[in-house]
Amino acid sequence: MMKRVAVAFGLLVSSTFPVFGGDINVPVESYKLKNGLRVILSRDNAVPVITVYMIYDVGSRSEEKGRTGFAHLFEHMMFEGSANAPKGTQFAQVESNGGILNGSTHPDFTDYYEVLPSNKLATALWLESDRMRSLSITEENLKNQKEAVKQERRLSFDNQPYQTAIVEVWPTLMFQNWQSSHSLIGSFEDLNNSTVADVSKFFKTYYAPDNAALVIVGDIQTEAAKKLIETYFGDIAAQPLPKRPDLTEPADFKPVKKVYKDALAQVPAVIIGYPGPKRRSPDYYALHMVDAILTAGDSSRFRMDLVKGKESILQYEAELGWPFASARDYRDPEPYAMFIVHKPNFTGDQIVSQIQDEIAKLQAAPVDDKELERVKTQVRAGAIKEMQSSQNRAEALAQFQLADGDPNLINTELDRILAVTPAQIQAAAKKYLTPDKRAVLEIQPAPAQAGKEDK
C-alpha cells in the first residue's frame, strides 16, 4: 500500500498516502456559489496556517487523440500569469510569505494549491481567481512551456530508469481504451502540434467555476472567508458542463506479459497489475486490506517473506491506482498494481511467481485475526497521521468532492476499510488477483544500443 521506492511518479503524483477518515473528525462545510463553484471549508484554528486548494474536473484521461500530454502542458500554462498577476507574481507572492505552491496533473483531475500563513487567505484567493478568470494565453507563453515540459520529460522520464516503462508502456498493458492507455506526459510530436487555440478551448471548456471545487482548510474565520470567496470568484461566468470521457473497458481482460529493455536501469524490476473492483464497492475495501497485508509496515508479508526470507526483492510499492499515489487518483476503472525492484540473481518470472504465491496464501485461507488486527491498526494510524497536515486534508476533501460528490467521505471511508472481514479478503483476492486477469511488465537492464527495440 504505502511503500514508495525512489521511483516516484514525478509531477503526476501528489500525495504519498491513501487518505481515509475514521477516528478523525474533520469539520466539513460545503456550499455552492451561483456560478456553480463548489466550496468546501474546514476550519481548524490550531496553527495559523491555511491551505487553499483548487481542483478542476479534467485530467489526462480527457485528452483527445493527437494531443497526448495536453492536460499537463495546460497545467504549466496556469503558472504563466494572468491579467492582474503577471508571470512571476504567484511565486513571488507566495514565497515572500514563507508559503509553498504547486500544481499536479492526474488521470481524472488537475489541482493547484497554496499553503500560507493564515493572514494571506485573500492573497491566495486573488491569485487563484485571477487565473481562473483571465489566464494569459499567449504564443510566447505556450512556446516557453512546451520547452519546459519537454525538458521535464527529458530530465524526469527519458533520463531516468524505469520511468519510460511506467509511463509509456505499462498503461498499454493495463488498459484497452485509448483514453486510459495513452501517455500522460505526451509525445514530443503532440506537444509540438498544440496551438494557442487548443489552449484557449481547453481553458474555456474545463477551467470554469462549475467544473471546479475550491477547498480551504485551516485557520479561517468562516464568515469572513465566505465573503472573500464571493468577492473573488462570485462573478466568474459559468460554462456549459463538459462531457466526461467514455472510459469503458472491454468486459474480458486478457492476461498479458511484456519485456522492456531499459538502458538506464542497473537493477531489474517487474510491474504486476490486475483490473480492480468498482470504486467504493465492498471488494474495493477488501482489496485495500489485501494490499495492506502484503505491503504495509515493517512486518508486512512482502518485507518478511521476500525482502528478508527469500532475500529476492529489494524495494516494493503497491496501490489501488498505482502508479499514482492514492486510490483517489482514479475514477473507475482503476487497477491494483505493484512495482517491485529485485535482485539480479532472480528472473522476472521467478519474482512474479513468488508474488503470486503470496497472493495464493491469501486465497487459500482466511488471514488470522492477530495479523489482521495488526494490519488494521497500521492502516488506522497511517490515515490519522496523514490528516495532520492541512494540505493533505484539503486534497482528500477535494478528491472526494469531485469523484464521489461527497467531501464527508473523509470522515467515513476508514470505517469501511476497517470493517472488512477475513472472508471478504479471501474472496476479493480470489476474484481479482488471479493469473488469468494479470498484466506483467518485466523491466530488464540493457546495454544502451539494445534499449530501443521495445519503444
Added chain:
Amino acid sequence: MLRTSLALLAVAAGLYAQPVDRTKAPQTPPIPSYKLPPVTQGKLPNGLAIEIVEDTRFPLVTARLNFMAGSKFDPADTPGLADAVASLLNEGTKARDSRRISEETDAIGGALGASAGPDSLTVVGSSLSEHLTAMLDLLSDITLNANFPANEVNLYRQNKLQSLLQAHTQPSYLAAEKMNQVVYGSSPYAHIAPTPDSLKKLDPKVLAQFRDTYLVPNNATLILIGKLPPKAEVLALVTKYFGAWKEKSLPAAPKIEIPAPKRQIVLVDRPGSVQADIHVGRSAPIRTTNEFFPLTVTNNILGGGTNSRMFADIRERDGYAYDAHSEYATNREAAMISAVTQVRNDVIEPALKDVLEELDKLGATPVAAPELSNVKGYMSGLYLLRLETQDGLASQLNNMKTLGLPDNYLETYTTRVRSVEPDQIQAVAKKYLSTGQAAIVVVGDSTKIGDALKKFGEVTIVKAQ
C-alpha cells in the same frame, strides 16, 4: 447542527460581491502571532530530562529521546560508530528479535528507529495514543537492551559499504565531504561518514560499548508530544520504563578546535564530470551568539528560495545552473556558511566570478527595504508551516536540545528575525561572507576546469577519495 444552519442563513443574506481592486495584490492583516503549546519540564532522579507537550488534535503520540552522542563522539579510528549504533538499535534486544520488534511496532500503529547527527543521537518512536504504554516499552527496550546481533551487524556493514561506494560517485557528496574537512580541519566535525576500514571494526562489542558509554539517562532528554494521559500518569509511565536505568558519569566531551578560515582553492578531481560543483564558504557563528539572527537573515537573502539573489542571478539571469542556493549549517559548537551551485564546465569561470561577487556585494552595499521585508516574510511563514504537524514540533524541540538553545527560542524566533536591521546584515556579511577568507571547493574534471580555476589563485588538486 442548529448553529451551522443559522450561520448559513446569515451568510446567504450577506453574500454579495464586494467591490475589489483586482489589479493589485490584496491588503492583508499582519502575520498572526502563534502561541506555542506549553512545554512541561521534569527530571527523573537518574538525570533523564523530560519535556511533555499536550497536543490533542489527533490520537497520536510521538517520542524523541535525544542523547549528546552524535558523530563528534566517534573514536578517531572508528568514524561512523554513532551512526551504526543508531541504525542497529531496532534490530534486536535481549527480549525481542528483529521480527518481533517490527510486529509489535506495527501492532501499535507505530514507527520506531534512531538516527545520528553531528552532535546528537535521537531514538524516535510514535504510535496511536491508546498504545502509549507499549510504545514506551519498545522505546525503552531498544535503547537500553539492544544486543546488536552479529548477523544484523554484518548485513549493516555490507549494505553501508555499498551505499558508501554509491555516495562517492555523487559530486554533491564529494563536495560536502571536502568542505567539512577544509572548514573543520582535524576536529571531529570534519568527518561525515564511516570509511571502509572503520566499517570493518564494527562488531557487537564495539557497538555495545558506545551505547553503554553515551546512551545513559543523565545524557538524555525525552520529549513526548501528543494526546497524552494526565501528567502524573505520564511521569509514572516514564518512571516505569526509564526509572531503573542507571546514571553513569560521562567521559570528557571531545574538544572542538577549528582552524582559522583562509582563502584556498581545492579542486576535487572527478574525471568525466560534465558539471562543476561549486561551494564557497567558511566557518560561521553558532546559534547561541548574537550574530546568528543577522547572519541567518543574510543567508536567506543570499540563497534561500526562489526570491533569493543566488537563484535570481546565477540561475534566472545567467542561466548557468538549475540549482543555486546558500546554506548556513549550524552544529552545537561550530557552524559553516556557504554558497552552492552546479554549473556546466564551460561556464565555470564566469559562474564562480558571479558567486564571489554575490558574496562580497552583501558586505559592500546595504540591503534595500523591500528585499529585506520579503525575506523576513519568507522566514516567518516557513517557521509557522514547519510547526503544523506533531513531527514538525517534535523536530524543533529536539533540535533545540541538540544545539543547546534557550527555552524561549521558538517563541522569540519570529520577533528576532523581524528585528534584524540592514546595518547588522552588512556587518555580519562583511565579516563572514567577504571572499578574502572563503574556501572554494570545486568538484569536477580537472582537465576541463583546472585552467579556469587557476585564474582565481593557487589550486590544490585532490583525488576523489
